[in-house]
Structure formats: C-alpha cells, structure tokens
Amino acid sequence: MEATKSGVDKATRQALILTLISEKGLGTQQGVVGALADKGVEVAQATVSRDLAELGVLKVGSKYLALPHDPGTAGIEVLPSFVVGIVPAQNQVVVHTRDGTAGAVSSVLDRVRGLRTIGTIAGQDTVLVVCPGPYSARKTAGLIADVCRAKTRPAGNVVG
C-alpha cells in the first residue's frame, strides 16, 4: 500500500504537507501543490483539498496554519473567540481570556500539538503557559496571536 505514482504514500504526503505549511507560508491549495512538487511529490489540487480536510488544517486570514490537535477535541480555531490578550514574559506566556473561558483555553492549548509548552495553569480569566525557554515562549505567543489576528475557517468540509 504505497508508491502510487509519485513515490510516497498518503500518510507520508500528509505529514509532508503539514511540514511545508509551517515552514513556508502557504495560503492556497495551488501553493501546496507547488511546494509538494518542489519536494518531488506530484499530486493534484483535488488531492490536496482532500488532504487538508482530513488533516483538519485551518486557514487564518489567507494562510494555512498547521497545528493539528487531538482528533475529536477542540483545536486552536476556538481561541480567537476567547482570547483577549497575549503577553510573553521570559519563558512564559500570559493569556488573558474572557471571563470563565480560561479553563477551556488551557485545555485546548494542552491538546494542540506543535506547541512547545511544558504545561498550562488556568485561573478564571487568565492562563499561564509555561514554555521551555524564552524563544519557545515568544514563538508560542506569536502563533496564538496569528490565530487570533483574523477569523479562522476550517479547510475542507468533512461532514461525515
């Protein structure tokens, strides 16, 4: 069950897509097709459409955001609705949220893979995110900020 035509199987391709999306700032399925081609993986836009839907990748403004989360749970796409402010400090990130939603926000952050966090603590309207170091703290803050900057939309429309 591999090497259909372009040499990689579906799982590998989808993993590669996630990587490419994070590295380059891809924002369209055509762009993904191109980036894949550069890596020697040739697929059609239709396939990318299906892949993104299966991966649950979202679009923030006009960029894809590859931060997969545990399936069946909430992902970062809910953050814009709850997060009010984000302040990185040392190796921490202080996230201010709407009242009562801090618990939910921290629970979401815990489940999003790709974030370099050690742990989170939730109060009533504040979440403290502890990261390994200043760099990862800033990076994390930046990502959350990106997500909150614009409305997000699911890529794909997997209903079943």
Place this chain on the structure above:
Amino acid sequence: MEATKSGVDKATRQALILTLISEKGLGTQQGVVGALADKGVEVAQATVSRDLAELGVLKVGSKYLALPHDPGTAGIEVLPSFVVGIVPAQNQVVVHTRDGTAGAVSSVLDRVRGLRTIGTIAGQDTVLVVCPGPYSARKTAGLIADVCRAKTRPAGNVVG
C-alpha cells in the same frame, strides 16, 4: 441616507437577511439573493457576500445559521468543539461538554441572541440551560445540535 435603489437601506436589508436565513434554510449567497428578491429587495451577490461577512453569519455544513451574538465575544461557532451531548428534558436542556469547558459554553450560550433561554448554570462538564417551556427547550436543543452536527465556518472574511 436610505432607499438607494431597491427601497431599503443597508441596515434594514441586513436585518431582513437574518430573518430570511432563519426562516428558510438558505445555504448559498445566490439563495439569499433570490429570497431577498421575493421580498422585493434586489441586490447583487457581491452585496450579500459583504453583508454576510459584516453580520458574522456562519455556515453549518451547507446551511447558513443566523444566530448573531454580542459583537466582540464568542459565538456559537465554538460549540462544536466543546459540546459532547445535548439532551432536552421538560423546559431544560442538559448540555454535556468536555471537561473544563462548561463555563465557556454557558458563557457563550448566554450571549447568543435568538435563543429562547432564561438562564444557564455551568458545572465542570455540564451546562444546564433553562428555557421558558418544553417547546423552546426542544428548539434550543435542536439549534445547538444543528451547529454541532457539522463543522462550521465563518461566512465572509472580515480581517480588518
């Protein structure tokens, strides 16, 4: 500042759009254009695109959902990520949520207009929604279920 061409000003039209979306099960901008036309309001799809974006109407699966919420706060679009189960009983609706997210869910339900609710009480993973009567309870449960049935997406792309 009114009656540009079709006889109604922008605000009136947008309000009408909200009504039409709830009444009929509109799912495309063309459909909205048509429904408006039936009411004697003639506008272009481009205008509807802008209106929906400004109104913050969402799309659930292939239907628009007109449940406006207080601007600047979370709307029902976050519910699919948090809600696990919905059970109407008498004049109440018991909503089971992921652990720690009940507070957020109840806070969202409180702010969504168009829901006939008297109040909500949140535990750790359960929200009790109290409605005026059995009918409104079932209706509310149905709406929440609809929202959770499929992934939602923002209509429009208001970034600024």
Place this chain on the structure above:
DNA sequence: CCAGTCGCCGGATATTTATTCAAGTTTCTG
C-alpha cells in the same frame, strides 16, 4: 453652488475550493 470625499453598490471577473467521474490498485472472500 461647486469640488472633493465618502460610503455603498452592481457587474464582471478572479480566486479558491469542492465534487464528479472514471480509472488503477490493493484487499478480501469464496
């Protein structure tokens, strides 16, 4: 009254994404 601005709109078009259809493969079953 006139010129400049501003918000709103329609028509046309571009952009982006989803889906349909028909293969090519693999897997399972009897």
Place this chain on the structure above:
DNA sequence: CAGAAACTTGAATAAATATCCGGCGACTGG
C-alpha cells in the same frame, strides 16, 4: 485464482465566494 468491494487519485468541472473597478447619491467645507 476469479470477482467483488474498498481506496486512492487525477483531470476536468462545478460551485461558491471574494474582489476589482467604476459609478452614484449624500454630505461637507469653501
């Protein structure tokens, strides 16, 4: 092994939505 059933994919196409551009009426300061 033959045949059926299930996946996966690409090409083409449809569908849906966003945007560009030009115009128009209202309003404002001079």
